Amino acid sequence: MHLHEVETIGRDALADLQVRALRATLERARRSPFYGRRLAESGLGPQDIRSPGDIRRLPVTTKDDLRAEYPFGLVTCPREELIRLHASSGTTGASTVVFHDRQDLDNWSDLVARCMYMVGMRPGDVFQNMTAYGLFTGGLGMHYGAERLGCLTVPAGPGNTQRQIKLIRDFGVTALHIIPSYALHFAGWLEREGIDPGELTPRIALIGAEPHTGEARSRIESLLDLKAYNSYGLSEMNGPGVAFECPEQQGMHLWEDAFLMEVVDPETLEPVPDGEPGELVLTTLQRHAMPILRYRTKDITRILPGDCACGRTHRRIDRITGRSDDMFIIKGVNIYPMQIERVLLGIPEVGQNYLIILDREQDIDQLRVKVEIKAEHYRDDPAAMAALHRHIIHRLRDELLVTPGLDLMPPRSLPEAQGKAQRVEDLRPR
Amino acid sequence: MHLHEVETIGRDALADLQVRALRATLERARRSPFYGRRLAESGLGPQDIRSPGDIRRLPVTTKDDLRAEYPFGLVTCPREELIRLHASSGTTGASTVVFHDRQDLDNWSDLVARCMYMVGMRPGDVFQNMTAYGLFTGGLGMHYGAERLGCLTVPAGPGNTQRQIKLIRDFGVTALHIIPSYALHFAGWLEREGIDPGELTPRIALIGAEPHTGEARSRIESLLDLKAYNSYGLSEMNGPGVAFECPEQQGMHLWEDAFLMEVVDPETLEPVPDGEPGELVLTTLQRHAMPILRYRTKDITRILPGDCACGRTHRRIDRITGRSDDMFIIKGVNIYPMQIERVLLGIPEVGQNYLIILDREQDIDQLRVKVEIKAEHYRDDPAAMAALHRHIIHRLRDELLVTPGLDLMPPRSLPEAQGKAQRVEDLRPR
Ligand SMILES: [Zn+2]
Ligand SMILES: [Zn+2]
Numbered sequence A, B: 001m002h003l004h005e006v007e008t009i010g011r012d013a014l015a016d017l018q019v020r021a022l023r024a025t026l027e028r029a030r031r032s033p034f035y036g037r038r039l040a041e042s043g044l045g046p047q048d049i050r051s052p053g054d055i056r057r058l059p060v061t062t063k064d065d066l067r068a069e070y071p072f073g074l075v076t077c078p079r080e081e082l083i084r085l086h087a088s089s090g091t092t093g094a095s096t097v098v099f100h101d102r103q104d105l106d107n108w109s110d111l112v113a114r115c116m117y118m119v120g121m122r123p124g125d126v127f128q129n130m131t132a133y134g135l136f137t138g139g140l141g142m143h144y145g146a147e148r149l150g151c152l153t154v155p156a157g158p159g160n161t162q163r164q165i166k167l168i169r170d171f172g173v174t175a176l177h178i179i180p181s182y183a184l185h186f187a188g189w190l191e192r193e194g195i196d197p198g199e200l201t202p203r204i205a206l207i208g209a210e211p212h213t214g215e216a217r218s219r220i221e222s223l224l225d226l227k228a229y230n231s232y233g234l235s236e237m238n239g240p241g242v243a244f245e246c247p248e249q250q251g252m253h254l255w256e257d258a259f260l261m262e263v264v265d266p267e268t269l270e271p272v273p274d275g276e277p278g279e280l281v282l283t284t285l286q287r288h289a290m291p292i293l294r295y296r297t298k299d300i301t302r303i304l305p306g307d308c309a310c311g312r313t314h315r316r317i318d319r320i321t322g323r324s325d326d327m328f329i330i331k332g333v334n335i336y337p338m339q340i341e342r343v344l345l346g347i348p349e350v351g352q353n354y355l356i357i358l359d360r361e362q363d364i365d366q367l368r369v370k371v372e373i374k375a376e377h378y379r380d381d382p383a384a385m386a387a388l389h390r391h392i393i394h395r396l397r398d399e400l401l402v403t404p405g406l407d408l409m410p411p412r413s414l415p416e417a418q419g420k421a422q423r424v425e426d427l428r429p430r
Helices: A011-029 A033-042 A052-057 A063-068 A102-118 A137-149 A161-171 A180-193 A214-224 A337-345 A382-400 B011-029 B033-042 B052-057 B063-068 B102-118 B137-149 B161-171 B180-193 B214-224 B337-345 B382-400
Strands: A082-087 A097-101 A126-129 A152-154 A175-178 A204-207 A227-234 A239-245 A252-254 A259-264 A278-284 A295-301 A328-330 A333-335 A350-361 A364-373 A405-409 A424-426 B082-087 B097-101 B126-129 B152-154 B175-178 B204-207 B227-234 B239-245 B252-254 B259-264 B278-284 B295-301 B328-330 B333-335 B350-361 B364-373 B405-409 B424-426
Touching: A011 A033, A011 A052, A011 A278, A052 A259, A082 A102, A082 B137, A082 B161, A097 A102, A102 A137, A102 A239, A126 A137, A126 A161, A137 A152, A137 A227, A137 A239, A137 B082, A152 A161, A161 A180, A161 B082, A175 A180, A180 A204, A180 A214, A204 A214, A214 A227, A214 A337, A227 A252, A227 A295, A328 A364, A333 A337, A337 A350, A337 A364, A337 A382, A364 A382, A382 A405, B011 B033, B011 B052, B011 B278, B052 B259, B082 B102, B097 B102, B102 B137, B102 B239, B126 B137, B126 B161, B137 B152, B137 B227, B137 B239, B152 B161, B161 B180, B175 B180, B180 B204, B180 B214, B204 B214, B214 B227, B214 B337, B227 B252, B227 B295, B328 B364, B333 B337, B337 B350, B337 B364, B337 B382, B364 B382, B382 B405
Parallel strands: A082 B152, A126 A152, A126 A175, A152 B082, A175 A204, A204 A227, A350 A424, A364 A405, B126 B152, B126 B175, B175 B204, B204 B227, B350 B424, B364 B405
Antiparallel strands: A082 A097, A227 A239, A239 A252, A259 A278, A278 A295, A328 A333, A350 A364, B082 B097, B227 B239, B239 B252, B259 B278, B278 B295, B328 B333, B350 B364
């Protein structure tokens, strides 16, 4: 496994490659019932694609489309060619599913292996996969990538911190896949047990599966004494392996040979300029069994302008700052929960947990933030506490442009985030 | 994937193949620290192997050996060639681990795919893997085998019965991998929900990971309206894919091109005649990264004499009737818990759950069995209950040669077995 030459391809050659891949994708997609109709209605055929931007002549595909076409409406091939599915795990309500054939799994494994290689993983590395296997795409996705790369893979699965530590020690684990909230929990556990992370062997953590801030990442890096790299993916686009940080840690290279990227205004669906936040819309360029065209990810990010010092030409996206459907509006200002996390975790006195409370008073939405203060800073000194309160309020107002309510809470008084963090309590009447 | 011609190889040709494979295995094994010493001590070299039986010139390998050599003492290759490990999951006490290189995983996947092909699974089948992934070898082992064969694999993982049913229905699942105790739980759930298993699509269940009786299998088949095939494996020998039932359902063909089989007296370690019960001892014939020679599985079985009607020449083992270390002795008679299950589940009035209680009175070990009676048979009629009590006692005595204590219990009064059944309560003082 070497740095794939496609990662440093010139932009013009990349556009040519995308045009060819897009034509092939349309050719395959129209074999499915759903895109057969969509493409016929739009009148767009493979031969009409002359530049990557021509994809905009098609309507977007939404999660509701996937739900309506569940289970087989987007499948392009005979059933006996399918070898994997990943489905949303709910038992009630509408479901979504993604199918893969053998070549899809091969391509997916390659993309994940490229991410791992990019951040320095090599054969001889020992990779502990600390996330759930099964229908969740993060577990099997990273597992296949690490085996493709040739790392010794420890399929630990999630939870059982004591066992995780034993495995890390016994096998000299050098790289972890861990979700950010569990990484923070894990670091807290090490501290309580008096284990110095500097004595542990991991030097790399792949963190993804839930949006998190740069501040959360910095904490993970310093608490665990390793480098943590941000991973972006979603099950509709395979899972992990869509975009990943390089060693520069300045944004995530999105693999543009495998995915065509747009960033659009969530209201108008018009493209926003590079550098401006918008909703990420993705088109698969390699998928066989189930291509998806112009999928609205709901994830808010922006394209980072300029070249990356690492030399890769694939454009970078910023970390996900929210979901277009978890935005809320306070006093006319659009606010994403991730903005609040970014502020809070950048303040040294603030502990691991916080809660965002949305309520309504006299028909006006109100924002209140409860935040744990670290033990060494939570003191019986009203003046000091008032100063800290003012400081946090100022920082929040600078970021949000509104002034929220704020409660300073004693250490360990808020629910600890395990798994995907649930940090927002919405008490507004429906 | 076709029926591999090695499955119908003549016995002489198989012996030749085993000799060659055994020589290569010894050649590799002696690169590991442990077998380097063992083989030097025994003076046995690859060139000394002239028949498969020559392996008996080596001492057996035990779980204690694996524990003492944990983690790397049996590894034959450089670390960077390893790509998978499976370790026992305990956090206290001694651990064991098995390492695989890429060819080991390929061979393992082939063996599992052969099992699946043997019982009629083909590309186009939809395979729901209802066991745990991660360090447990059953999940990833079956997953890789099904993908190798080309079945559409649903990585459901264990538990959440309602979701399992939804996946089965939504994707037209035709084959399940499920552990026997969960299969019985699952059947009970269907019955309570009023779901007719005849309306569900699965026609094949692969059941393994815990020993069970033919009677438990029959119940699973009739309750779920499918054919259930017994799977045998253990993590030291990869996991699943060691031995598997063919459509005849008369014993499990042990893949003798991949494993050299002995059945020995657990006390003397001398071979027992075909047809006689003893402890299964296995030698890997294909493993690269970590061959194991003459491994004491602790599993009690017997070689079934005679040819199988299916035409495969690989010898069959009977279902596992116990563990050499869970045998207990009552009034001088050797008894395995599986013998008791076999009797109980063959009695139509008996429900799903039972408990075997071992106690000691005046220095003599006592056996007592508590058994749930099905609702329709548990009546307020002392004479009928006494007759049923006598009937069960007779059946147990016929099998065990001793008369245990027996309590008939109301339905649902005993703990329901979930996961690996824990049916023995040992109250004897240590
Ligand atoms: Zn870069
Ligand atoms: Zn047979």
